[in-house]
Amino acid sequence: MTPSLASTQRDERLQADYEAFLSAHPGFESTAEIDQLRAKEFSRLDRLGHVYLDYTGGGLYGECQVRSHSDFLLDSVLGNPHSKNPTSRETTDRCEECRRHILRFFNAAPDEYAVIFTGNASQALKLVGESYPFERGDRLLLTFDNHNSVNGIREFDRAHGAETAYIPVVPPSMRVDEEALERQLELGANCKHALFAYPAQSNFSGVQHPLEWIERAQAKGWDVLLDAAAFVPTNRLDLSRWKPDFVALSFYKMFGYPTGVGALIARRSALEKLHRPWFAGGTISVASVQADTHYLAAGEAAFEDGTLDYSNIPAVDVGLTFVEKIGLDRIHERVRTLTDWLITRLMEMRHGNGEPLIRLYGPNSCESRGGAVTINFFRASGEVIDHDLIEQEATARRISLRTGCFCNPGAGEMALGISRSELVTCFSRTSADRMTYDAFRRCIDGKSTGAVRVSIGMVSNFADVHTFIHFARGFLEP
Numbered sequence: 001m002t003p004s005l006a007s008t009q010r011d012e013r014l015q016a017d018y019e020a021f022l023s024a025h026p027g028f029e030s031t032a033e034i035d036q037l038r039a040k041e042f043s044r045l046d047r048l049g050h051v052y053l054d055y056t057g058g059g060l061y062g063e064c065q066v067r068s069h070s071d072f073l074l075d076s077v078l079g080n081p082h083s084k085n086p087t088s089r090e091t092t093d094r095c096e097e098c099r100r101h102i103l104r105f106f107n108a109a110p111d112e113y114a115v116i117f118t119g120n121a122s123q124a125l126k127l128v129g130e131s132y133p134f135e136r137g138d139r140l141l142l143t144f145d146n147h148n149s150v151n152g153i154r155e156f157d158r159a160h161g162a163e164t165a166y167i168p169v170v171p172p173s174m175r176v177d178e179e180a181l182e183r184q185l186e187l188g189a190n191c192k193h194a195l196f197a198y199p200a201q202s203n204f205s206g207v208q209h210p211l212e213w214i215e216r217a218q219a220k221g222w223d224v225l226l227d228a229a230a231f232v233p234t235n236r237l238d239l240s241r242w243k244p245d246f247v248a249l250s251f252y253k254m255f256g257y258p259t260g261v262g263a264l265i266a267r268r269s270a271l272e273k274l275h276r277p278w279f280a281g282g283t284i285s286v287a288s289v290q291a292d293t294h295y296l297a298a299g300e301a302a303f304e305d306g307t308l309d310y311s312n313i314p315a316v317d318v319g320l321t322f323v324e325k326i327g328l329d330r331i332h333e334r335v336r337t338l339t340d341w342l343i344t345r346l347m348e349m350r351h352g353n354g355e356p357l358i359r360l361y362g363p364n365s366c367e368s369r370g371g372a373v374t375i376n377f378f379r380a381s382g383e384v385i386d387h388d389l390i391e392q393e394a395t396a397r398r399i400s401l402r403t404g405c406f407c408n409p410g411a412g413e414m415a416l417g418i419s420r421s422e423l424v425t426c427f428s429r430t431s432a433d434r435m436t437y438d439a440f441r442r443c444i445d446g447k448s449t450g451a452v453r454v455s456i457g458m459v460s461n462f463a464d465v466h467t468f469i470h471f472a473r474g475f476l477e478p
């Protein structure tokens with residue numbers, strides 16, 4: 001690594017680069033209010049010297065969100081919502097208000113869509129997987145770049161004798177081969193039930209897959225599960241325009257606080273197709289021990305096991321209002337312009353012998369892509385620099401980024417050129433139930449099994465991205 005620039009030199013370079021950035025991306029200026037907001041609400045970032053570049057991992061909260069929520073808690077008496085007493089009613093009213101706010105935020109009609117509160121996006125995905133009426137002859141269609149919390153649905157599908165198929169994503173852009181998708185979609189017409197699950201934005205490559213697929217798949221008989229966890233923090237999802245059957249998301253990814261609350265937003269007609277594999281407190285209208293019978297509650301309640309996280313749900317309301325005030329379009333523009341600059345600068349970095357410093361796994365323009373930028377670093381000799389080393393060096397500079405495969409093994413396998421036969425050989429060498437990631441890395445020896453992800457979000461600023469570029473330059477060989 002090269003030594004850091006002296007701070008005045010660094011400030012001068014930052015200023016000059018900022019001016020060049022603004023002239024290339026004049027739209028960034030329309031987001032200036034976010035810089036003021038960052039100084040006021042997120043001052044802890046600079047005070048504690050953090051360069052936060054893991055927004056796809058988790059969003060950050062503004063101070064006013066925490067204050068507003070704590071004021072609410074200090075001024076309310078909340079009871080368990082499964083009663084009709086005054087404190088219970090207060091809780092129910094707050095939760096219902098929050099459901100309505102979520103529907104408004106996504107422009108979803110209340111008679112068409114229901115909001116089911118879950119602990120996170122994974123639980124929302126699991127609810128669909130475990131309740132979808134898979135039978136022999138049915139199909140589950142996934143893209144290679146699904147998160148593991150979507151991949152896991154294949155276990156439910158297989159347990160019922162149905163088939164799982166994957167559509168590959170093609171490096172280097174990591175987009176889907178549309179012809180392969182079309183061929184797979186045709187097969188849905190022959191099934192009683194067919195479920196197509198894909199990410200609106202890949203948490204690996206940042207690719208935004210077309211929302212047009214929803215209608216196309218539905219026209220061929222598929223139910224569509226849209227994993228919107230990585231998409232909704234910086235993009236508008238308009239459910240009056242796009243009509244997926246199921247949408248999964250986590251609120252901490254959108255505005256940092258609270259953690260522990262997510263949602264499955266589902267079309268009411270699609271919910272009727274689901275069969276819950278069990279029942280719990282809150283999910284039934286009537287159950288009997290002696291008669292060994294139960295009746296599910298109507299609507300969303302049938303899917304909310306036990307007691308909701310009712311002290312935190314009102315903080316979702318606060319978070320949505322916070323994002324609405326900033327404006328999703330403004331957040332989107334900020335992320336788009338910073339991402340474009342980051343990618344362009346990274347792609348132009350060359351070692352003294354002309355070899356590129358990085359390889360990008362995902363689109364190299366900001367067309368239909370979000371702020372997750374996944375790369376590996378290479379030496380001038382062409383040898384990959386281990387992502388663990390990059391993380392160690394970044395950590396030493398208080399830069400928070402993500403390394404590994406980010407729970408997205410299919411995208412990693414495609415991006416890094418790890419073949420099916422290599423994987424099968426590796427896994428056949430171990431008969432144990434468990435395998436550590438280190439053992440896996442040793443077994444796919446000679447190849448990188450992971451990458452480095454830098455992700456930009458709501459309150460990223462130019463200095464964050466500039467610091468990372470400066471950090472990356474430190475790996476250049478003369």
Ligand SMILES: Cc1ncc(COP(=O)(O)O)c(C=O)c1O
Binds near residue numbers: 056120149203228229
């Ligand atoms: C695209 C995507 N889907 C699903 C998830 C799972 O979200 P959670 O861990 O909040 O359940 C993530 C988390 O990173 C994600 O990025």
